Amino acid sequence: MIGQDETCVDVYRLVITQPGWGIAEIAAELGAAESTVRGCLDKLAELSMLYPAKDATDVAPISPEVGLAAYIHRRETEIHSQQLELAAVRAATAELTAIYASQRARHGNAGLEQLEGVNEVRARLSELARHATTEILAFMPGGAQSPEALEASRPLDEQSLSAGVALRTIYLDSVRNDRATTEYARWLSELGGEIRTTPSLPLRMLIADRNVALLPVSPEDTRAGAVILRAPGVVTALLALFEMVWESAAPLHGKQQPAADEPTQQEIELLRLLQKGHTDEVAARKLGLSLRTARRMMSTISQRLGARSRFETGVLAERAGWL
Structure with a gap:
C-alpha cells in the first residue's frame, strides 16, 4: 500500500519534482536498485497514480486525489464490511455467554443464590449497590427508563459515586430519544459515572466489585426472579461479556451519525x-x-x-x- 511503502512514496515524489527522469536517475538519487524502482513504478501505475509509460524515461504523474480515489473507496468498503462482521461476532459471543451463564445458574452452582419475586430482587439490588466498594457494572435493556425509576436510582447512584465507586452502565440506543434518561445520564456523568448505549443487550445484569453478579432467571421475563452468582469462573465470563459490549458501545453524548448512505x-x-x-x-x-x-x-x-x-x-x- 502506498501509505506504507516509503520507497514508493519517494519514487512518486521524484516523478513529480524531476520530470524527465528515468529509472536509472531515480535509482541513483535514492540509492536503490533499479528493479526496486521499477517495482514501485508498476505499483504506482496499478494505483492509477502514473500515466502508462512508453519507455523508462516517459513517466508522468497523475494527481493522487484522482488516482487513489477508487482505491480509497474500495478499502473503505472493505473496512466497513470487516467492522460489521466484527460487530456480528461480538453480538453472537455476548448472546452465547449470557445463555451459558443462565444455564449454569439453572442447574445449580456452589456460588449461586436464588431470588424469588420482584421485591426480593429489588432489595438485593439495593444491597449490592450500597455495599460495593470499587465498581458497579450494569446492562439496562428495555428501552427508556421511567422518571420514577430514575428518581429512585438517584440517591443510591449519588451515594456510590461520592464513596468513590465507579459506575458504568450500558443502555439501549433507543434511550437517546428519551429526555428523562438523557438528562439523568448527563447528571450522572457530571458526578463521574459513565453511560454508553448499544443497539441490543442480551439480558439485564449487574456486577458489583467484579466478584458478584445478579441476573434474571429468564432474560425474557424479569418477574420470574433472579440469581446471584459468586462462582469465579462464571463471574469472570460475565465480566468479559460486559467489557466486550462496553468496548463496542457508544458514549451516550457522543456522535453516532454514520455516512448518509450507511445504516446505523x-x-x-x-x-x-x-x-x-x-x-x-x-x-x-x-x-x-x-x-x-x-x-x-x-x-x-x-x-x-x-x-x-x-x-x-x-x-x-x-x-x-x-x-
Missing part, C-alpha cells in the same frame, strides 16, 4: 434480528422500541435499498455488506 448500528441490529426469524414485536422489544417505530425503521431501510418486499430488503442488505 440500530438498523443493522433490526435487520439481523428479523433475519434470525424474530417477529416484529420481539425485535422491537429487544431494541427497546415501540412496534410502530421498529416497523417505520424497517420501511425506511427498504426505501433506502429500493426494495419492494422484506425478502428483497434482506437480499439487498446482504449485497450491500450490511449483514
Whole structure:
C-alpha cells in the first residue's frame, strides 16, 4: 500500500519534482536498485497514480486525489464490511455467554443464590449497590427508563459515586430519544459515572466489585426472579461479556451519525434480528422500541435499498455488506 511503502512514496515524489527522469536517475538519487524502482513504478501505475509509460524515461504523474480515489473507496468498503462482521461476532459471543451463564445458574452452582419475586430482587439490588466498594457494572435493556425509576436510582447512584465507586452502565440506543434518561445520564456523568448505549443487550445484569453478579432467571421475563452468582469462573465470563459490549458501545453524548448512505448500528441490529426469524414485536422489544417505530425503521431501510418486499430488503442488505 502506498501509505506504507516509503520507497514508493519517494519514487512518486521524484516523478513529480524531476520530470524527465528515468529509472536509472531515480535509482541513483535514492540509492536503490533499479528493479526496486521499477517495482514501485508498476505499483504506482496499478494505483492509477502514473500515466502508462512508453519507455523508462516517459513517466508522468497523475494527481493522487484522482488516482487513489477508487482505491480509497474500495478499502473503505472493505473496512466497513470487516467492522460489521466484527460487530456480528461480538453480538453472537455476548448472546452465547449470557445463555451459558443462565444455564449454569439453572442447574445449580456452589456460588449461586436464588431470588424469588420482584421485591426480593429489588432489595438485593439495593444491597449490592450500597455495599460495593470499587465498581458497579450494569446492562439496562428495555428501552427508556421511567422518571420514577430514575428518581429512585438517584440517591443510591449519588451515594456510590461520592464513596468513590465507579459506575458504568450500558443502555439501549433507543434511550437517546428519551429526555428523562438523557438528562439523568448527563447528571450522572457530571458526578463521574459513565453511560454508553448499544443497539441490543442480551439480558439485564449487574456486577458489583467484579466478584458478584445478579441476573434474571429468564432474560425474557424479569418477574420470574433472579440469581446471584459468586462462582469465579462464571463471574469472570460475565465480566468479559460486559467489557466486550462496553468496548463496542457508544458514549451516550457522543456522535453516532454514520455516512448518509450507511445504516446505523440500530438498523443493522433490526435487520439481523428479523433475519434470525424474530417477529416484529420481539425485535422491537429487544431494541427497546415501540412496534410502530421498529416497523417505520424497517420501511425506511427498504426505501433506502429500493426494495419492494422484506425478502428483497434482506437480499439487498446482504449485497450491500450490511449483514
